[in-house]
Amino acid sequence: MEVRAITPADAETIASWRYPGEYATYDFSGPAELSDDHWAVDDARELVGYCCFGPPARVPGAEPREGTLDVGYGLAPELVGQGRGGPFVGAVLRFATARFDPELFRVHVLEWNGRSLRVAEAAGFRRESVLENDQGRFRVLSRPSWRAQAE
Numbered sequence: 001m002e003v004r005a006i007t008p009a010d011a012e013t014i015a016s017w018r019y020p021g022e023y024a025t026y027d028f029s030g031p032a033e034l035s036d037d038h039w040a041v042d043d044a045r046e047l048v049g050y051c052c053f054g055p056p057a058r059v060p061g062a063e064p065r066e067g068t069l070d071v072g073y074g075l076a077p078e079l080v081g082q083g084r085g086g087p088f089v090g091a092v093l094r095f096a097t098a099r100f101d102p103e104l105f106r107v108h109v110l111e112w113n114g115r116s117l118r119v120a121e122a123a124g125f126r127r128e129s130v131l132e133n134d135q136g137r138f139r140v141l142s143r144p145s146w147r148a149q150a151e
Contacts, residue, residue, distance in 0.1 A: 001043045001091035003051060010040040014050050019077045022112065025135070026074055041073075041091060048084070049075040051092040053100060059108040061133040068142065069102035085119035093123065097145050104142050111137040 006014075011031035019026050028034060037056045041049040050073065057072030058064065073092050075085060093105060107125060109116045117139060121127075125141035132138070 001041055001048065001087055003039050003041050003091060003095035006034060006036075006038045006040045006050065010034075010047055010050070011038075013047055014038075014040075014074075017074075017077050019080075023077075023080075025110065039095070041088060043084075047076070048079055049073060049088055051095075053096055057107075059131065059133060059135065059138055061131055062108060062138075062140070065104075065106070067103035068106050069096055069100050069104070069145075070106050070108070071096060072107070081115065085115070086122055089119055089123045094146070102145050104144055106140065106142045108138040108140055110135075111139055117141075 008031065011034040014034055015028040015031040017027065018024065034050065035056065037054065038050050038052045040047055041051060052072045053069055055070075057070040062070070064070075071092065073089065075088050096102070096105065105125070107120055108131060109120055111130070120141050124143040126143060127139055127141050129140045130137055131140050
């Protein structure tokens with residue numbers, strides 16, 4: 001999988017994705033929500049997801065932390081549950097390591113989203129706290145970057 005700059009066509013496609021049931025909380029209201037801070041993820045030249053880093057990945061109430069890069073990502077709804085989450089998150093983290101060189105990665109996952117929690121934990125994230133805001137209860141998970149692990 002490859003992470004690349006997002007295009008207006010990618011933003012239109014991603015904004016059109018609709019997730020079922022309570023996962024609809026991950027739907028975008030329009031392409032304008034996907035800024036230059038978002039990236040497209042391709043697999044064999046097919047758009048399979050998106051990712052973002054820093055402030056766009058930080059949920060309301062989460063404070064920035066020195067040396068820590070907040071990471072957000074979403075897989076296309078028709079690909080969820082097919083075992084592609086691990087390779088997808090791995091590609092996102094490799095890109096983030098090369099581009100931003102953080103000490104730690106941090107993700108915020110809604111507590112009810114067991115699938116996403118399992119993928120994050122399989123990628124080496126460990127639970128560190130809970131953050132609650134008007135969007136729900138989030139598990140805050142972090143893991144060292146590959147750079148930090150090599151030191």
